[in-house]
Amino acid sequence: MRVALLANLKKNAPSWPGMSPDQWDDLDSEETIEAIVKGLQVGGHEAEFFEANLSLVETLPPFRPDICFNIAESHWGDSRESQAPALLEMMRIPYTGSRVMSLALALDKAMTKRVLAFHGLPTPPFQSFERMDEPLDDDMTFPMFVKPTREGTGMGVSAKSIVHNELELRRQIKEILTRYRQPALVEHYIDGREITVGVVGNLRGPVARRMPGDEDAPRITAGLHFLPPLEVDLARYPAEEAGLYTGRVKTELADDFYYLCPAPVDEEMLIDLNWYTAAAFRVMGCADVARVDFRLDRHNNDKPYILEINTLPGLNPRISDLVIEARAEGVSHAELINSILLQGAARYGLLPKGIQLNWPAARLPLSD
Ligand SMILES: Nc1ncnc2c1ncn2[C@@H]1O[C@H](COP(=O)(O)OP(=O)(O)OP(=O)(O)O)[C@@H](O)[C@H]1O
Numbered sequence: 001m002r003v004a005l006l007a008n009l010k011k012n013a014p015s016w017p018g019m020s021p022d023q024w025d026d027l028d029s030e031e032t033i034e035a036i037v038k039g040l041q042v043g044g045h046e047a048e049f050f051e052a053n054l055s056l057v058e059t060l061p062p063f064r065p066d067i068c069f070n071i072a073e074s075h076w077g078d079s080r081e082s083q084a085p086a087l088l089e090m091m092r093i094p095y096t097g098s099r100v101m102s103l104a105l106a107l108d109k110a111m112t113k114r115v116l117a118f119h120g121l122p123t124p125p126f127q128s129f130e131r132m133d134e135p136l137d138d139d140m141t142f143p144m145f146v147k148p149t150r151e152g153t154g155m156g157v158s159a160k161s162i163v164h165n166e167l168e169l170r171r172q173i174k175e176i177l178t179r180y181r182q183p184a185l186v187e188h189y190i191d192g193r194e195i196t197v198g199v200v201g202n203l204r205g206p207v208a209r210r211m212p213g214d215e216d217a218p219r220i221t222a223g224l225h226f227l228p229p230l231e232v233d234l235a236r237y238p239a240e241e242a243g244l245y246t247g248r249v250k251t252e253l254a255d256d257f258y259y260l261c262p263a264p265v266d267e268e269m270l271i272d273l274n275w276y277t278a279a280a281f282r283v284m285g286c287a288d289v290a291r292v293d294f295r296l297d298r299h300n301n302d303k304p305y306i307l308e309i310n311t312l313p314g315l316n317p318r319i320s321d322l323v324i325e326a327r328a329e330g331v332s333h334a335e336l337i338n339s340i341l342l343q344g345a346a347r348y349g350l351l352p353k354g355i356q357l358n359w360p361a362a363r364l365p366l367s368d
């Protein structure tokens, strides 16, 4: 196939005086782009990278892509991660991964939590703040956790995110509102282990975008492959990171990533984590790939809470959680990339009829 890789390179991003140093921390590096293009080529495809901005309208048609491999985060607006896919839909060009509505929804953590809570899925109680002086709801109890509503890569997350009283809370809300120019998401602070579960595939069966009302209904996971869970080994980071997967841990300290993969969890916990991952994937209407972040409440029997679902999980060949999880199963970066590609291609009917995609969907000579 002819595959256009759509992404936004950190080095191509706009800059201005006084810009926050972490402004573009969630955009991609050349290392990531080169590895994905190479992986697609090793998979037998013609692949080329395109910076995902308005120029796509002119640059893409001459390339005549069969499908785009989309990891574009874009720069501006409250639904930025859905912008490149919206252009593709207007041009009627297929693309991998979740579609416009799911991407916009998953970028907004508060909206995501409303959808999860509606379906009875466990996510920390929360309140969204668009102004500093909004009164605190009665059911919100300290300690709380304050973060931006629509960022990734730990942006705006540091030890100061944990707040113990009204003064700290208001100070942190103000910091988020002014620095990131978006609502602050305030949640109950979940003290405990941190685990993330990657998933590749698409649900089969009568799943729609909702959960059955009956709690005893069969747990449908057919069509999804769960990667081994990754635990961030938070105890090994400097005390000033406060046991959190902070922006600093995800960027400056990323080359010395301390993790346990597969995470040491018992069979029952693994079944629950995978089920919640499938359920979040389902109610958010995701496609092809996602990663769900959890915290286990140490004060409540390690009860798992869903923090968020990442519809564009990082795909850096060395340091991204999803890639490390695949590697823990003996699946290379290139095999992971080609598996995501084929899942997308199958949804658009671009593969021979009746083909069953296994995991990994391709075994390739290049191993990393
Ligand atoms: N309610 C909470 N209680 C305790 N810690 C939290 C809570 N919410 C977030 N955290 C900590 O902050 C980190 C980042 O939060 P979250 O996953 O929501 O943001 P992110 O920056 O979008 O992450 P990603 O890089 O996965 O996109 C979590 O990994 C966790 O360590």
Ligand SMILES: [Mg+2]
Pocket (backbone or CB within 6 Å): 293, 307, 308
């Ligand atoms: Mg996260």
